Amino acid sequence: MKTAILITASAASLLFAAGSLKAADAPANPNVDEAKGIIKQFAGQLQSELKASLDNGGPMKAVTVCEKRAPAIAAGLSKSTGWDVKRTSLKVRNTELDTPDAWEKAVLEKFESRKAAGEDVKTMAFAEVVETANGKEFRFMKAIPTQQACLTCHGTEIPEEVATALDEHYPEDQARGFSLGDIRGAFSLSKPL
Numbered sequence: 150m151k152t153a154i155l156i157t158a159s160a161a162s163l164l165f166a167a168g169s170l171k172a173a174d175a176p177a178n179p180n181v182d183e184a185k186g187i188i189k190q191f192a193g194q195l196q197s198e199l200k201a202s203l204d205n206g207g208p209m210k211a212v213t214v215c216e217k218r219a220p221a222i223a224a225g226l227s228k229s230t231g232w233d234v235k236r237t238s239l240k241v242r243n244t245e246l247d248t249p250d251a252w253e254k255a256v257l258e259k260f261e262s263r264k265a266a267g268e269d270v271k272t273m274a275f276a277e278v279v280e281t282a283n284g285k286e287f288r289f290m291k292a293i294p295t296q297q298a299c300l301t302c303h304g305t306e307i308p309e310e311v312a313t314a315l316d317e318h319y320p321e322d323q324a325r326g327f328s329l330g331d332i333r334g335a336f337s338l339s340k341p342l
């Protein structure tokens with residue numbers, strides 16, 4: 150049996166879909182707090198390295214930083230925290246590492262309908278306990294909004310030299326054509342319970 154937890158702005162506003170608790174009475178979920186902490190580290194480290202490389206070497210240097218550092222930071226955090234840490238999207242660039250599984254795809258599709266219904270992408274998240282062949286897993290996803298700085302490599306007018314570099318490294322790249330405020334993808338974390 151699945152226990153679905155819909156998450157809005159903070160852990161205090163958890164809605165227990167299957168339980169009788171009202172949002173205000175819901176206890177903070179330590180797994181959600183832990184996952185959010187890991188995402189903060191991932192996003193913080195990646196953004197500072199991305200910004201530094203854009204400032205110092207320009208977008209071509211930054212492509213290499215994204216290519217090498219994003220998977221490395223995710224792998225490092227997976228190792229140090231015991232969670233499986235990744236990013237995913239409905240339109241992926243790194244098809245090898247970031248292609249969504251069925252659960253992630255369903256959550257990303259729900260994120261799109263939640264956005265269409267007016268919800269703020271910045272705080273959009275979802276958590277669920279799922280049964281797997283190896284027992285229960287806690288899974289958590291947090292949406293990633295498209296910001297101005299992302300458009301150089303994910304937007305509709307990608308500079309030609311950047312597009313060429315992306316073509317070379319990611320021949321199956323789908324992660325282009327995004328606009329400001331779109332859901333670029335999501336962080337996806339899981340751990341065995």
Ligand code: HEC
Nearest residue numbers: 211212215216219236238241242243247298299302324334
């Ligand atoms: C300099 C180019 C560049 C910029 C700027 C950039 N990205 Fe990326 N992005 C990449 C590359 C290259 C990858 C593939 C790296 C990987 O994760 O393996 C990627 C992958 C991703 C992924 C993982 C899913 C996928 O498609 O493989 C997400 C999510 C993402 N980027 C979000 C963002 C966001 C949000 C911003 C702005 C804050 C941003 N990117 C800015 C180049 C860039």
